[in-house]
Amino acid sequence: MTAQAQVQPRAQLPAAAASRWARRAAYAGIAGAAGLAVLLPTGTAGAGWLLAGQVLNVNGNRVYPVRVRAFAGNRITLTRTPDTARSIPLSFVWAGGHARLGDVIAADRATVTREIEAVTRGSLSAGVRGYTSGYVFEGDPHSARGLPFDDVVVQGELGALPAWLVPPPAGPADDTWIIAVHGRGAPRGEALRALPTLAASGHRTLVVSYRNDPDAPPSPDRRFHLGHTEWRDVLSAIDYARSAGARDVILMGWSMGGAAILNLLRHWHHDGFLRGVVLDCPVVDWNATLRMNARQLNVPPAWTWTALRLIQRRLDVRAADLDYRPLADRLDVPTLVYVDHDDRTVAPWPTVEFANAAAEHVTLVETREAGHCRGWNLNPEAYEHRLSTFLKSV
Template sequence: MGTPGVRRRRGRRFVLITVVSLLVLAVGGAFGVGWYYSGQLLDPANAHPGLPDTALGAAGTPDKPTVLLAESDNTKMPGTWGLVWGGGAARVGDVVSRSGGRVERAMLDGTPPAPNTKVRLETSVWTTDPKVAFGLGFDEVSVRTELGDAPAWFVPATRTDTTWAIAVHGRGGSRTETLRALPQLHEAGLPVLSVTYRNDLGAPASPDGLFHLGDTEWHDLEAAVRYAQDKGATHVLLYGWSMGGAIVGQFLARSPLAGSVSAVVLDAPVTSWTKTLDLQAANRGLPSALTPVAELVSDWRADLDFDRFDLVANPPATKPPTLLFHGTADGTVPVQASRDLAAAADRLHWPLRYVEVPGAAHTAAWNVDQDGYRRNLGDFLTSTIGAPTTAH
């Protein structure tokens, strides 16, 4: 049985072993969650969206065709969207009716998919290229980056102008994301270069095969700016969606070519990865206390300094006139981060115009309010690059 002193020592040892074991399990569990979380963030394979919704068939009339979709948070969103499925795509308009778990939307072009087809609503709207989508002539060009050639679309200008627009899509996206803004940039007389960057389809992979959230991707944007300069550009307008905004922010902060930027447009940009990760954790039912763990693991895997991305705490030295769009229903990048940047703009001496779009999901400000989006973008372009003139 042992003496009372021996039993006490054994009891303390048991408690110590239990506490240490629980701590090891807790740390291991937190690390495991952090690893999973960082993988969702950094691994390009996890950035491609699936087909979460279901089409229920065609409806409407021959002159006003509609499509029926199973009701979800996605399918009942307002505005104009792309509808994509395996082997097909179409454009759909606003919601016509909702009842009995079904959402009816206007068909703007294309043919509705067959009943029970898995589908996805896309903010990009178009899945093709400038010629097919809008009849705009373009060239497929290559931008020489430090990792190799990256494909880009080049749409020539309608006027003689040395200011180019360079459009940068978001994480896991493609150049089709930039198509919504391309016609208006073209109408403003700007040559437009819609770029790809490392880990995009057709572009070089990063050495570790991971996204770096803008920390290295800005080098590819710098290569695109240099390409524009080699073709005669003296100034550039940078246009970034989502992580494309983080890439633009890092370019402004770190590139020696930042002085050539005359204007910036940001659409639901990542202006703080920490706040974005907090929102993503909440979406997954995880405590925000795990965000530092995810950042630590991501830093270890990809050598990332998350503080560097916070444009309020660490604004770039170069702060051109900026137009910032964000939707109040964004569940991917927090609208509050854009509000914080807008509120700090005067203190940061950053000429920034903020446009908040009620009810718009992530990068969906254009989709929900095309007229307002075009009006604000047009006013900004006129104030920063001037009214378009006819080329001679």
């Protein structure tokens, strides 16, 4: 059955219902790491087209769902959302500004009051609108984490890809490199939370960019490809490391960065050059992830079906290509996988199934109540201990 036959026009929804959908999307944090910012129209058969566009769109509109209700001293009162009420390290980002949030001090049904650890850019006042982020740190390795680094350029197939090259803070570096790959729509700064642990391992760390990043070349169609072309830029980073003297590499990816690494493993015969893999809430199945997001927003299944078919057509892939679970039997290096069972951005159960299928090689770290790519935020010490132990073991 064609998409046109499958999806029937729907009556226009009341404005209140459309508004509820938009609020749910914003409050759920779906504009975050995986970037599935599904702000739906009031209804038509073209909704699937829009939904597919939101998933692949590089230049989506930023949503600012959280308002500052009050700000004084080191305390801020924000709109209550599932995120702002979560007492873990987060950042609050607004147009022109960034602040690190501390513990929750008080909460009621409408607001949450939290400590402010630092305002790192801009100025805060009541009425400012912004969004919460798990990245916490803003800046570069030195300004944010006190680590020395060099700005370098990786030559990708589409042009120059800026990267940070971070040496160990003490002692000479060995000849294993770590290549860190951020998620969809995220900055390189996503790696800043883990970067001190990576640097302390004794390895150089190359924090890379890829096509369609703000400081990197656009793809010809100016769309995200969900890892299906971005993996080539990761391979370019590997080639850079090899040419600079690396004996082997460890790959670490967050969210869609994990999907890019899994796509790389589909295409690259590493011949022993890959030493290990770390995946933090990777997108193991885009089909399951889009369906999960759609269910959370009460999107009609027909719209989701249409969106998935359009994504396949635009990327020239099959539905099976969006699911990496079959790769489990090809995994042949030690792999550390973080997953949170309360991830509302990327479907967690395919990751668990992937890890179980490759149990011979995978160490699975399971958490709850952290959300997407926020295992570090939930418990930095535990996250860093697991990561450090793994890096030493490989």
